[in-house]
Amino acid sequence: MKILVGWHATDDELARFQTAVPGATVVGPRPEPHLSRFDLTLESIANDISDADCFVGWVMPDGALDIAKKLKLICWMHTGCDELDLARLKTLGVQVTNLRGANSIPVAEQAMAIMLGLAKRLLFKHQAVVNGDPLLVFANETRSAMLNGRTVGVIGLGQIGSAIAKRAKAFDMKVLGVRLHPELGAGVADEVFGIDKLHHVLAQSDYVVLSTPITKKTEAFIGAAEIAAMKHGVVLVNVARGNLIQEKPLYDALQAGKIFGYGADVWWNYKNAYPATYHFPAPSRTGIQRLPNVIGSGDQAVNADGVLDGNIDRCVESLVQFSNNKPLTWKIDLDLGY
Missing domain, CATH: 3.40.50.720 (NAD(P)-binding Rossmann-like Domain)
Structure with a gap:
């Protein structure tokens, strides 16, 4: 052989x-x-x-x-x-x-790091310290979000999603899982739903984490309708594949404040794009990664x-x-x- x-x-x-x-x-x-x-x-x-x-x-x-x-x-x-x-x-x-x-544990840790970084506005506050800018206490523009007592929707409750759910429970979060085969059970999640209940879960979640495989059925399955179903001020984290999300609706929602923050370890792979992808600065044609309410890492979750x-x-x-x-x-x- x-x-x-x-x-x-x-x-x-x-x-x-x-x-x-x-x-x-x-x-x-x-x-x-x-x-x-x-x-x-x-x-x-x-x-x-x-x-x-x-x-x-x-x-x-x-x-x-x-x-x-x-x-x-x-x-x-x-x-x-x-x-x-x-x-x-x-x-x-x-x-x-x-x-x-x-790689479920390092990816789950990366998801939690991104979630915490967004909730606590770490990049913004770090830069303020570097610049010597004052940070007002209890002001809307500086106040952190909490994980304790909040609800996280884990979309894709496989081994990575289950590892994320376990860590979210350690923060006393309520965990709602979505999986293709809900009959396999919720594991450590509080409840599990089929993909037909995706909008139901999105509507209840303060945080949403994507950890599902990308297939013909899941490619671009988070679009304008799904974002509209989310709570105002939701935090969205993607540690699966960039192309699960439609980029333009996400960009618009970030700009409008519908989504409080977006964090990703994965970015878009452009197919049939003109001008060709190499004319655009990676990782986003819209420049999502430059928005102040975005945290990104470049496929670094497994670099541990x-x-x-x-x-x-x-x-x-x-x-x-x-x-x-x-x-x-x-x-x-x-x-x-x-």
Whole structure:
């Protein structure tokens, strides 16, 4: 079995795969200049992916599937699989595993950090201190919001959403969950609802956190109608995918004060845009990230202690299962996308 490690791995990282699957041939990309060692070009893997049985990585270069004649398994080092051509992989008979749940704690912590940062106006108050500006006490423009006793709607009550719910309960918040299959239960949340009750949950929530996978059904599913259903002065946090939210209605709501604050670790991926995306400053064509009631981080939730090692461990586990013809614990449904 040949395993292609799709990043410029260290010797120790390569050895972890080799030790776990001792009979395998483990290779990495051809050395090349790169800004991040996780960058990957087709040229750097062309010779090896043609006969690789398994691919492990964060990036699948365009054209790779055209030459991957023996590929049987992709260990995708993300939770979301929307960047993969799932329909084609199904046709080719390639299985996919992902990292669902592996990063739930750091992402949940990031969501809580963003929520607190917005509620407590931390960036505004920090800058006031830096500038030496006075901060009036009990004034509308400086007063913080509370989490204690407030209601948070967690949209997507999977492993990440459940980890967020657990941490919100520690702040004595009421937690309402929305999930595709509410029959799976509320977990630590106080109540759980199906997607048909989304507006009901939005109307009750002081805070809304998006932690749902992006699929054909959820892409752009937060639009003007959903924002209108939210409470005036809601705090909205997105740690899932930028394209879950329609950007223009969100921008308008932030400008109008309908939304008190927006925080995101994820931003928009523009498709079929003209002028092309590269003409616009990332991460937002409207400049949402520059608004004073917005906190942003650039896909940094997983950039935390121990996460990389844990991600590698998860993929090693999947490769061991595959090499021993065992069921793949973290296999995704190629039709559902998760």
